Amino acid sequence: MNIALIIAGGSGHRMNQDIPKQFLNVYDKPVIIYTLEGFQRYPEIDAIEVVCLDGWHEVLRAYAKQFRIDKLKWIISGGETAQESIRNGVFSLRDTCAPEDIIIIHDGIRPMVEDFVLSSLLIQCKKHGNAVTSLPYNEQIFVMDDEESSTRYIPRDTLRRVSTPQAYQYQKLLRAYEKAFEVGVGIQESTYANTLMVDLGERLYFSAGSEKNIKLTTKDDLELFKTYIKMEKDHWIK
Numbered sequence: 001m002n003i004a005l006i007i008a009g010g011s012g013h014r015m016n017q018d019i020p021k022q023f024l025n026v027y028d029k030p031v032i033i034y035t036l037e038g039f040q041r042y043p044e045i046d047a048i049e050v051v052c053l054d055g056w057h058e059v060l061r062a063y064a065k066q067f068r069i070d071k072l073k074w075i076i077s078g079g080e081t082a083q084e085s086i087r088n089g090v091f092s093l094r095d096t097c098a099p100e101d102i103i104i105i106h107d108g109i110r111p112m113v114e115d116f117v118l119s120s121l122l123i124q125c126k127k128h129g130n131a132v133t134s135l136p137y138n139e140q141i142f143v144m145d146d147e148e149s150s151t152r153y154i155p156r157d158t159l160r161r162v163s164t165p166q167a168y169q170y171q172k173l174l175r176a177y178e179k180a181f182e183v184g185v186g187i188q189e190s191t192y193a194n195t196l197m198v199d200l201g202e203r204l205y206f207s208a209g210s211e212k213n214i215k216l217t218t219k220d221d222l223e224l225f226k227t228y229i230k231m232e233k234d235h236w237i238k
Helices: 031-040 057-066 082-091 115-128 170-183 193-199 219-233
Strands: 002-008 047-052 072-077 102-107 130-136 141-143 152-154 160-169 206-208
Touching (some): 002 031, 002 082, 031 047, 031 057, 047 082, 057 072, 072 082, 082 102, 082 170, 102 115, 102 170, 115 160, 115 206, 160 193, 160 206, 170 193
Parallel strands (some): 002 047, 002 102, 047 072, 130 206
Antiparallel strands (some): 130 160
């Protein structure tokens, strides 16, 4: 079984809106629904779990019914951090998942996940036990010697940008989060499932990414998303 674990527990303060950014409407549809539709339409996804901000569970259920997201099976509460939210989602599946089942972790505010990204992700995860969406890094990265200068750089061909979706075999993921929260490793606020795995000694395997897989953090990101949606709506025009 392949289960999408969607993390939508953030309050979205950086967007400076009155409601969480995952519930903002774009062309009469909430951002979170665009995200869920990507997993709803992909045939190899069997079920969806959403880790949702408290107070918004019933709103999400209503939207899922309205937009026919029938793969949505569970809505649970998030934690204070992204890692706590992922942990809550992973732990809540203890009585549902078999050890070899695959969990696809994805940000609720990345609404443009594409089929080829999910295909590559699942192929790699079935082969290696994990997979992380990745892209080459196209900019030069310099290491700061002080606040205003540098004499060192990191060759960009040794770097990859990673994001969600990420996929993990359930047994490995469960054991990793149990251990991480028990010993306090890999759970600092800026970390995610991929960095937690590396901190615990796991080797990660790259799968295909997409430049369209943007994360809606600022108003500029939201405007870019609107542009992508309009491009898709106008795609039939030759």
